[in-house]
Amino acid sequence: MTLAxxxxxxxxxxxxxxLYIVIAAASLYGFYVADIDLQAIAIEIYRIAETPLLIALPxxxxxxxxxxxxxxxxxxxxxxxxxxxxxxxGVIVIAFIVSAMFTAFTGASGVTIVALGALLFPAxxxxxxxxxxxxxxxxxxxxxxxxxxxxLPLILYGIIAQQLELEQTFTLNDLFLAGILPSxxxxxxxxTYSIYLHRDIDVVRTRFNVAKLREAxxxxxxxxxxxxxxxxxxxxxxxxxxxAAALIAIYVIVxxxxxxxxxxxxxxxxxxxxxxxxxxSIVIILAVSMAxxxxxxxxxxxxxxxxxxxxxxxxxxxxxxxxxxxxxxxxAMIDIYAALVIIVPMVLPIAMKFxxxxxxxxxxxxxNMQIGYMTPPVGINLFISSSRFKQSIENVYKSSLPFLLVLxxxxxxxxxxxxxxxxxxxxxx
Amino acid sequence: MLKRARRILSIxxxxxxxxxxxxxxxxxxxxIILRNIYDDGIVWMDALLRAHVLWLALIGAMMxxxxxxxxxxxxxxxxxxxxxxxxxxxxxxxxxxxxCFTVSYYSFxxxxxxxxxxxxxxxxxxxxLTTSIIPITFLVMGLRYIxxxxxxxxxxxx
Numbered sequence: 001m002t003l004a005x006x007x008x009x010x011x012x013x014x015x016x017x018x019l020y021i022v023i024a025a026a027s028l029y030g031f032y033v034a035d036i037d038l039q040a041i042a043i044e045i046y047r048i049a050e051t052p053l054l055i056a057l058p059x060x061x062x063x064x065x066x067x068x069x070x071x072x073x074x075x076x077x078x079x080x081x082x083x084x085x086x087x088x089x090g091v092i093v094i095a096f097i098v099s100a101m102f103t104a105f106t107g108a109s110g111v112t113i114v115a116l117g118a119l120l121f122p123a124x125x126x127x128x129x130x131x132x133x134x135x136x137x138x139x140x141x142x143x144x145x146x147x148x149x150x151x152l153p154l155i156l157y158g159i160i161a162q163q164l165e166l167e168q169t170f171t172l173n174d175l176f177l178a179g180i181l182p183s184x185x186x187x188x189x190x191x192t193y194s195i196y197l198h199r200d201i202d203v204v205r206t207r208f209n210v211a212k213l214r215e216a217x218x219x220x221x222x223x224x225x226x227x228x229x230x231x232x233x234x235x236x237x238x239x240x241x242x243x244a245a246a247l248i249a250i251y252v253i254v255x256x257x258x259x260x261x262x263x264x265x266x267x268x269x270x271x272x273x274x275x276x277x278x279x280x281s282i283v284i285i286l287a288v289s290m291a292x293x294x295x296x297x298x299x300x301x302x303x304x305x306x307x308x309x310x311x312x313x314x315x316x317x318x319x320x321x322x323x324x325x326x327x328x329x330x331x332a333m334i335d336i337y338a339a340l341v342i343i344v345p346m347v348l349p350i351a352m353k354f355x356x357x358x359x360x361x362x363x364x365x366x367x368n369m370q371i372g373y374m375t376p377p378v379g380i381n382l383f384i385s386s387s388r389f390k391q392s393i394e395n396v397y398k399s400s401l402p403f404l405l406v407l408x409x410x411x412x413x414x415x416x417x418x419x420x421x422x423x424x425x426x427x428x429x
Numbered sequence: 430m431l432k433r434a435r436r437i438l439s440i441x442x443x444x445x446x447x448x449x450x451x452x453x454x455x456x457x458x459x460x461i462i463l464r465n466i467y468d469d470g471i472v473w474m475d476a477l478l479r480a481h482v483l484w485l486a487l488i489g490a491m492m493x494x495x496x497x498x499x500x501x502x503x504x505x506x507x508x509x510x511x512x513x514x515x516x517x518x519x520x521x522x523x524x525x526x527x528x529c530f531t532v533s534y535y536s537f538x539x540x541x542x543x544x545x546x547x548x549x550x551x552x553x554x555x556x557x558l559t560t561s562i563i564p565i566t567f568l569v570m571g572l573r574y575i576x577x578x579x580x581x582x583x584x585x586x587x
Binding site: 012013014015016017018019020021024025028037038039041042043045046048049050051052054055057058059062239242243246247249250253269272273276277278279280281282283284285287333334335337338378 | 443446447450453454457458460461464475476478479480481482483485486487488489490492493496498499500501502503504505506517520521524525528529531532535536538539540542550559560563564
C-alpha cells in the first residue's frame with residue numbers, strides 16, 4: 001500500500017504537480033498511517049511563524065529584486081571596464097568576482113545572466129575574447145556566488161539544518177565563513193582557465209583613465225558600501241542576519257527609488273509583488289516539508305536508510321562520490337529551493353552518520369546545485385543563456401562544458417578536502 | 430457575480446500583501462532602533478514579525494496559484510502532446526484541489542480547537558487569529574485549482 005502511494009506521488013511530482021501539494025499529500029498520508037490526527041498538518045505549517053531566521057528570506061529577496069530592476073548592471077559594467085580594461089585578462093578576473101557578488105545578492109535566479117551577462121557578453125566579444133568562451137562564461141556566472149553571503153540558498157540551508165535539531169549544531173556565521181574559500185577556489189580556477197585559453201590572443205585593451213574610473217565609482221557610490229557593511233555587520237556579529245536583511249532592504253529601496261530614482265513607486269509595487277510570490281513558492285514548500293520531515297523522523301527513515309547504505313558503502317569517501325553524483329542529478333532536474341527543502345532533511349542525518357560535518361555537507365550540497373544549474377541537458381541556466389543570447393542550446397552546451405569541467409574539478413577538491421570549507425570554523429579539528 | 434468576487438479577492442490580496450510587507454520593513458527598523466536604545470526592544474515584536482512572514486508567504490502562495498508560480502518539475506511537459514498534457518493538467522489540478530481542501534478542513538478544526546482553549550500567540554493576540562490564515566489560504570487555493578482548471582497557463586515556472 002505505502003509503496004503504491006509513494007509511486008503515485010512520484011508520478012504526480014514528475015508530471016508537474018506543484019511540489020508543495022505532493023509533499024502535503026505525503027505528509028497527510030504519513031500522519032494517517034502513524035495514526036496521528038491530521039490537524040498536525042496545521043501545527044507544522046504554523047512552525048513557519050516560529051522559525052526566527054526565516055524573515056531574512058523575504059527581505060533579502062526584496063533587496064535582490066529591486067537591485068535587478070535598477071540600472072545597476074550598467075553602472076557595474078562601466079566600473080569593470082574602468083578598473084581593469086587596461087590589464088590583459090583584467091576584465092575577466094573582475095567579471096567573475098562581480099558576477100559572483102551579483103548572484104549572491106540577487107539569488108541564482110538567472111538574473112545575473114539576463115541583466116549583467118547581457119552587457120558583459122557583447123562587451124567581451126568586442127574586446128576580442130572568443131565568442132564561445134564569452135557565452136560559457138556568462139552562463140557559468142549565473143550560478144557562481146551561491147556560497148557567498150547573502151545568498152538565499154545558503155541561508156535556507158542553515159534554516160533547514162537548524163530545524164532538524166541535529167546533535168552537532170552550527171551557526172549561520174559558521175556557514176558563511178565556510179563558503180569563503182570554496183568561492184575563492186572556484187573563481188581562481190575559472191580565471192586561470194580563462195587566462196590560459198587566451199594566452200596567445202591579443203585582446204583589446206583600453207587606456208587607464210583616472211577620470212573615467214572616478215566617474216564609474218561615483219555612479220556606484222550608494223551601492224558599493226552595501227556589501228562591505230553587510231559583511232562587516234554580519235561577520236562581526238553586530239547585526240543578526242534578519243536585522244541585516246531588513247536594513248539592506250530598506251537601504252536599497254531608499255537608494256534606488258528615492259535617491260537615484262531609477263525605480264518608480266509603481267514599479268516598486270510590481271517588483272515587490274514579484275519578489276514575494278517567489279518567496280511564497282519557497283516558504284510554502286518549506287512549511288509542508290516540516291510536516292514530512294517529522295514523518296521521516298517518526299519512522300526513523302535516516303536510520304534505516306543508513307543501515308541499508310552501510311551494507312554497500314564501506315567508507316565516507318565512496319558515500320561522498322555517490323552523494324555528488326546524486327546531487328548533480330538533482331541539481332539539474334529540480335529547482336534549487338525545492339531540492340534544499342526536500343533533500344537536505346533526508347541526506348543530512350545520513351551524511352552525519354558517515355562522519356561528515358553539517359557545514360561541510362552544506363557547502364558540498366550547494367556547490368553541486370551551482371553546477372547543476374549548468375549541467376546538460378536540463379540545467380536551467382543553459383536555457384536562460386540560450387534564449388537571452390539567441391544561441392542554439394547545443395552551442396550553449398558546448399561553450400559551457402569547459403567551465404563545467406573546471407567547476408567539477410573544484411567540487412572534487414571541496415568534497416575531499418574538508419579543510420577548504422572548515423578552515424575558519426573553530427570547533428572543527 | 431463570480432467574476433466580481435474574484436476581482437475583489439485579487440485586489441484584496443494584493444493590498445494585504447503590500448501592507449504586510451511594508452509593516453515588516455517598518456517593524457524591523459523599529460525593532461533595530463529599540464534594541465540599540467533599550468537593549469532588548471519589545472519582547473513580542475519578533476513573534477509578531479514571524480507571524481507576518483507566515484501571512485506574507487501564505488497570501489503570496491494564494492496569488493502564486495493564479496499565476497502558476499508554484500515550483501513544479503516541468504521538464505516532462507515538453508515531451509507530452511497537447512491532448513495528453515490537458516488530461517494530465519486536469520488530473521493534477523483535481524489532486525491539488527483535493528489536497529488543499531483536506532489541509533483547509535483540518536487546519537480549520539485546529540483553529541477551532543485553539544479558539545476554545547483561548548491560547549495566546551504573543552502579547553494579546555490569540556493563536557486562532559494568527560492561525561486563521563492557514564484554512565483560508567488553502568480553501569482559496571483549492572477553489573482556484575477548480576475554477577481555473579482551464580486557464581492556468583503551463584510552464585511559467587520551472
